[in-house]
Amino acid sequence: MPRRSVITGTGSALPPGVVTNQDLAGRLDTSDEWIVERTGIHQRRIAAPEVKTSDLAVEAAEKAMAAAGVTAADIDLIVVATATPDDTFPATATRVQAKLGVRRGAAFDIAAVCSGFVYALTVADALLKSGGHSRALVIGAELFSRILDWEDRTTAVLFGDGAGAVVLEARDAGDRGILAARLHADGRHADLLYVDGGPGSTGTVGKLRMKGREVFRHAVANLSSVVGEVLEDAGLAPADVDWLVPHQANARILEATARKLNLPIERVVMTVGSHANTSAASVPLALDAAVTDGRIQVGDICLLEAMGGGFTWGAVLLRF
Numbered sequence: 001m002p003r004r005s006v007i008t009g010t011g012s013a014l015p016p017g018v019v020t021n022q023d024l025a026g027r028l029d030t031s032d033e034w035i036v037e038r039t040g041i042h043q044r045r046i047a048a049p050e051v052k053t054s055d056l057a058v059e060a061a062e063k064a065m066a067a068a069g070v071t072a073a074d075i076d077l078i079v080v081a082t083a084t085p086d087d088t089f090p091a092t093a094t095r096v097q098a099k100l101g102v103r104r105g106a107a108f109d110i111a112a113v114c115s116g117f118v119y120a121l122t123v124a125d126a127l128l129k130s131g132g133h134s135r136a137l138v139i140g141a142e143l144f145s146r147i148l149d150w151e152d153r154t155t156a157v158l159f160g161d162g163a164g165a166v167v168l169e170a171r172d173a174g175d176r177g178i179l180a181a182r183l184h185a186d187g188r189h190a191d192l193l194y195v196d197g198g199p200g201s202t203g204t205v206g207k208l209r210m211k212g213r214e215v216f217r218h219a220v221a222n223l224s225s226v227v228g229e230v231l232e233d234a235g236l237a238p239a240d241v242d243w244l245v246p247h248q249a250n251a252r253i254l255e256a257t258a259r260k261l262n263l264p265i266e267r268v269v270m271t272v273g274s275h276a277n278t279s280a281a282s283v284p285l286a287l288d289a290a291v292t293d294g295r296i297q298v299g300d301i302c303l304l305e306a307m308g309g310g311f312t313w314g315a316v317l318l319r320f
């Protein structure tokens, strides 16, 4: 019997510290008007200095496990998507595994920056379908506040901290589950969005650098195209999509993607206003927000998509 991977629980972790646009306008040459008009962002959450990426990941994972009605003993795969791991090694996923009390299976990180969760979900889906694992925690967790240049107004206003998680379970093929997934990368654009140092191999501490306007242009084109691919793979039309759950980089990118799909904006889950861009955490945070407030119901067709540094991009189409 072919298997399919079903999301059975979602969870979020957002640090309590809120930083508003006005707060940033007090220390940078920017304004609430500019940030809202160009990005749709009103505020972001920033973690206290002692908080680690694995702490946020564990909090989100525990909530997802509670929602799915499973315990640590039921998990045999942990995939953490992050560009801000606790340490160069070991993988943050192994820290998460230890803190959760999971004692079997595999645990590893995926580095695909803002596309990380879509990459992680796709990889976990493949491992579950292969039969080697049965129940995964797929987590996007980031502390982008630690890699921002707080003097650079072109990037400092855009990002926030947070984590989102799902429990992904292998089931004998039924209606629900992941229907199609596609991943892409084009490393020729690596220098448009990168961190100028940081890993152990360089011995330096890096900060995020981005040519925003060029990234924007590629994002709209790449996302529209990959969304078309997964719909075609699943034999569905844009009109079949109940919810677009996009990476939350910029409200204008979300609106442009929805327009290209001819999807009413009410069908787009938008959290960028209150979370800003949380990189790999943004898709699972948005998913959890819409599941928790009752918008996304079992049986709904959800289209998840993201694009980020690398460039990397991808989409996952699923029946929730």
Ligand code: UT7
Residues within 6 Å of the ligand: 029, 030, 031, 034, 035, 038, 039, 114, 153, 154, 155, 157, 158, 211, 212, 213, 214, 215, 216, 219, 249, 250, 253, 277, 279, 307, 308, 309
């Ligand atoms: O998550 C991974 C993928 N990332 C993305 O998808 C991000 C994609 N890019 C974007 O979202 C947008 O390009 C930004 C929000 C980053 C920038 O918006 P934009 O409309 O493309 O603005 P811009 O970069 O073309 O800058 C317009 C002007 C510039 O001034 P001049 O050269 O026209 O005088 C900037 O210096 O706005 C200026 N500017 C600011 N002004 C006030 C840039 N940042 C700020 C700021 N406050 N924070």
